[in-house]
């Protein structure tokens with residue numbers, strides 16, 4: 001007979017995220033009929049700033065408290081509607097539980113209950129089950145498969161919607177691809193981060209940080225950011241292009257203007273004293289030029305979420321040599337990913353659990369990606385909490401890459417620290433490798 005971890009209680013509360021905005025935390029209590037003990041799973045939901053148009057609904061109260069950002073309705077949905085359909089269920093049946101969450105919501109986009117309500121419970125159920133079985137979360141989620149520690153895509157310079165500076169592209173990341181271990185990779189990134197700080201200080205540039213802990217100085221364009229990063233890599237004693245590769249998240253849906261059909265660069269315009277706009281072809285040429293000049297191996301959301309034709313062209317031109325990641329484009333949604341695969345658009349998906357609202361749907365997105373030769377990158381949101389579930393997911397599913405910010409701010413560092421513990425726990429079984437190497 002299958003073990004029975006009976007869900008006894010489902011309770012949510014409103015907590016704060018790293019930006020000081022409310023978010024949902026859920027607690028799920030299970031009774032392990034094997035040992036007669038109660039176990040708790042606690043999970044917090046992250047929140048984006050540059051959210052994709054096609055993401056599942058993040059239910060906000062829209063009342064005066066917290067400027068409309070309260071989540072009391074989502075909390076109530078957990079405490080009443082979700083609790084009433086899940087109490088008594090077996091927490092081991094994650095797929096069934098997620099399906100019940102979807103059916104109770106009854107919409108395509110979790111518009112009734114809110115994806116923040118469903119995700120909090122979906123994750124808390126898994127965490128309660130893992131705890132009741134005395135298993136690490138990655139082991140519970142991945143069984144015998146987990147072995148690959150992800151290469152960090154460490155966002156050391158923030159722009160776009162994540163900072164108030166003039167950098168228009170949202171994220172500039174370093175990837176320690178030649179490190180021996182995850183711990184070694186983390187050390188290399190932190191050393192480069194501190195060298196970058198010193199370089200910025202020496203030039204009287206701001207060392208204040210953005211939402212994801214990366215520095216956020218005023219700089220004129222992507223080239224000047226990338227030049228500084230290359231300098232920081234060298235100053236730390238590493239070789240750009242060899243030890244360290246660079247990834248960018250242009251988050252270009254935020255730059256795209258539907259009326260003009262063009263990408264507008266407000267920071268670059270301000271710094272250069274003239275309006276800078278680019279059309280789709282200009283954008284692709286711009287990336288080609290940047291890839292030529294700098295060791296860039298990955299570009300996320302290079303074009304806007306609805307520019308499928310542009311994406312097709314971008315993939316044809318750069319897809320062989322560069323990882324092209326769909327974030328706002330795919331929104332962790334298998335329908336959109338399937339459409340992208342059929343159109344030969346992008347070659348990787350960014351997976352953010354709250355874009356879809358249940359754990360098993362996010363897992364399906366990773367599975368679909370892997371089956372079709374696409375990479376999957378597990379990712380945080382710009383609004384985070386102390387919850388480290390994504391670190392366990394990255395290892396459980398052997399995605400080989402994780403995006404979780406700078407080595408700064410505990411909401412980011414908590415995930416890296418969790419990965420250090422996992423690497424230690426896996427001992428000899430742990431692997432760390434360059435994700436772009438053809439094997």
Ligand code: PGA
Nearest residue numbers: 047048049050051381382
């Ligand atoms: P978000 O940013 O969480 O604000 O959406 C992260 C990203 O775009 O990858």
Ligand code: ZN
Nearest residue numbers: 249251300327
């Ligand atoms: Zn993104």
